[in-house]
Amino acid sequence: MRRHIDFYLASMRIAVLEQIQYRAQNYFYMIGMIAEPVIYLVVWSSVANQQGGSVGGYTAGSLAAYYIVWTLVRNMNIVFTPYGWEWRLQHGRLSAELLRPVHPIHYDVAYFAGWKVVVIVLWLPLAAVLALIFKPTLNPTWLQVLVFFLAIWGAYLLRTMFLSLLGMITFWTTRVGAIYELYFALELILSGRLVPMTLMPAWVQRVAVFLPFQWTFYFPINALVGKLGPQELLSGLGMQLLWILGGIGLVNIVWHYGIRRFSAVGN
């Protein structure tokens, strides 16, 4: 256990050091990324104002809070993508990683977790500017803040597992971009990334309950911005945990067969 913690800390340190080297690139990426929630925010604020001040229970101020928190959750949701898996296999990087006595996914989780440290530091001034412009309404309880902190890391782990599953398809197909784009489209609709889930049609909300997406976007944002009671907050964390454990199980199964195929073909 102690060895694992040491490995995680060392990998996170490497990520921080590398990402600090590219701080300007990171910043421009984050500024570019803000365009997406700002567009959603402007559109839905207009709708709310036209409907007498609120839409689906969200006022202009709470929508501002939703999409400003969205920017942090979106950054927390950046993980090793299926495109990364393609690169890893095509360039023989996986071979080097397989020689280590540590599972490559541990390194992915640790490295991107380290990256988040840099991201959060860079996000703070951007969030302050957005707050000055859009004046969010945000009055969370201490429990909400605590659950939000846990939920953004839960979302990170959950998305890591499911994108790793997609990435491992490259063991069989070499390329996985098209499948990732399909996943991305589903995520956009079913996660709360496009709009808060309560603004979606009822049937979409019913479908979303049985899928992992909303636990990566909607739940963490809503944990801080919404009006969830202690039971809803804790059961949300429980749902995240279930999906993470399910994801780990699936990752192990797919890895078992995928690595056998990789070892048969090699690179």
Add this chain to the structure above:
Amino acid sequence: MDSQKTVISVNALAKYYKVPTRDAGLKAAAKSLFNRSYNTVKAVDGISFNIEAGEVVGFLGPNGAGKTTTLKMLSGLLHPSAGQPQVLGYSPSRRQADFLSQITLVMGNRSQMSWDLPALDSFELQRAIYGLQRAEFEKTRDEFIELLEIGELVKKPIRNLSLGERMKMEIVGALLHRPKILFLDEPTIGLDVTMQRRIREFIAEYNRRYGATVLLTSHYMADVEALCKRVIVIHNGRLLFDGGLSQLLQRFSAFKTISVTAQEGSDLGQYGDVVGNQDGRITLRVPKADASQVTARLLAEQRVDDLTVADTPIDDVIEKIFSQKSAEGDLP
């Protein structure tokens, strides 16, 4: 062979690939969608050998002979099609953590270091990956840095280093956990002669100091001559020779080389095949059995200023073996 000392045991090891094939052009591409044809490529085809603890063995063969495939099977990256090898008593394809902690595979054309950071940071990650005690890690690291004289280089980002300097970092990073088995695949590829020599010296020193076993592939015969008493030669996936380097020369080199500086205009073609003529120094290739007789005749019949007799250079021997075997298409 004493089985207690055998650290690598390979018995009828094989790796076959099923490769899709088709002719060029659209029609063939469309046809292959419905009726795909395959070829079976025998990358490694039933090779056997044992390597004892502390040996440094050269693993030779032309491109595509199956050297890298064999190293990948021995390090657990590839599942063999037949013949499960044993390395330190482990089955490599199971990739157990204890096994991986005792081996390393260095591939000359692949980097494991972080491009943007000084090597010292990547070394620190290696420490954590292998769970090394800090004091032991720092001792090993500083020892290697001193041996390779890279004290200043380890503080520079890898991207700012030359190819040879990067290779030194790769090797240090790959050996920090003091592996018992080193699989080195072209560790000196693309490096200048000085850098090649430095890396060879380092490998030799590591072997001497830690008693490590080394299986090395290289296209530079200088690497093999400097490091390996024993060589294993494979071609088309099959074992061609396994023995001492000197035995290889004896078996496959039927010629000696006589270099003569004689009076200008001398016709030396009558003594053997003239294979070189540079600055008045003529190089003859003569059958090994005739070498002493030809030497005597040259000294008696020509005005010779200087004469040396040598075995054919190992590069030429290896090249000849491979070209002969390619022409034959298979082994004897």
